Amino acid sequence: MSRVRVLVGTRKGAFVLTSDGKRDRWDVSGPHFGGWEIYHLKGSPADPNRLYASQSSGWFGQVIQRSNDGGKTWESAGNKFVYDGPTGTHLWYDGTPHPWGFARVWHLEPSLSDPDTVYAGVEDAALFRTTDGGQSWHELPGLRNHASASSWQPGAGGMCLHTILLDPSQPGRMFIAISAAGAFRSDDAGKTWRPVNRGLKSEGIPDPTAEVGHCVHRIAMHRSRPGVLFMQKHWDVMRSDDAGESWREVSGNLPTDFGFPIDVHAHEPETIYVVPIKSDSEHYPPEGKLRVYRSRTGGNEWEALTKGLPQSHCYVNVLRDAMSVDTLDPCGVYFGTTGGQVYASADAGDTWAPIVRDLPAVVSVEVQTLP
């Protein structure tokens, strides 16, 4: 019978949650790296027991951890993230030039085919890659050297490269997103990049339809249709049917179109999930009701999923990397909250139950479906 492994990054350590395919009884291991911020953990699609974790701390900086046995044991890997060449400046919050500086790894995206190759999205925004299992990291500088980079500006959480999507049908194509620069696409394995933000409209920047400057919170794709992208922006849920060349809004009947995560059902490419949050300054669900919204039509028409989720006095947030799906049938959906709950649905969102309730604030959730 298949198994599920949920990798949870929190403000004070990592947790590994495992279950059989029924997904109703869970083993919880952790905290791993207790006391450290774990921005992200992810397993290699090519070798599911190979895991990578981004471990960081205000005192001690960045550490990368690697596991070869599905998270039972870990070893520290390379943590030297040095920008390639002159770094120049981006804009600071007050609009003045600010020197580029490495802060932390936000997201680790293992290669689809090679367990030793991993992409790392970092703050201040840049893309790094290892091809030796995390021992050494090298920047793909074409992104940071883009002509628009000196005009990029941080979002409230820092100028982070938080999303990396690898196109399974075109090995050289990848998408990344930066808060608050926007989405970018490479068609040559990360050598050159161009912004793909046409159709986005952001009232918080001087030119609402500018080529860059949008606070993209998350992008998701279904691997069977990599040209179709879904985006949760600072405000607005968006959709592209042409690999990011153009976007249209699909917020439809959502109670608010602010939020952080967005994800796609494992078997239904038009079924997508978001967690509406009241506003940019009120990072909690509207009316104190924690509701996942599901669209079975690729956007515009949304239904609230509430069964098993708190429907009163709930004021948690769900961060951008804190939602994931498994590939079982029915599809499992998972998300973690800043209140330390990790909720799971084994029926595509119809009903929910907490796996754990009292972890540190959850930063990231990734799911592996194991044979």
Add this chain to the structure above:
Amino acid sequence: MIRVVLPAHLRTLARVDGEVKVAVEGPVTLRAVLDALEAGYPMLRGTIRDHVTLQRRPFLRFFACERDLSLEPPDTPLPDAVVAGAEPFLVVGAMAGG
């Protein structure tokens, strides 16, 4: 041998209990002790001082013999008691944040 006391999280990262002992050839300076520490425990590289600039991370301090050596130049000799192994060299996390 120079005795080095690490913060708890770095002891965990380095997989050591209690004090660490490092051998330093030549003058026992701040830089020499940190070089020897990182050579013996490569996983600590980047966690105490920057990989490239070798600047001390801002929320860490260096103490020895009840003195704060954090702002001393890297080639500052450590106190005789540290060189003799009578006193440890301490890497201390700032009482901030968390």
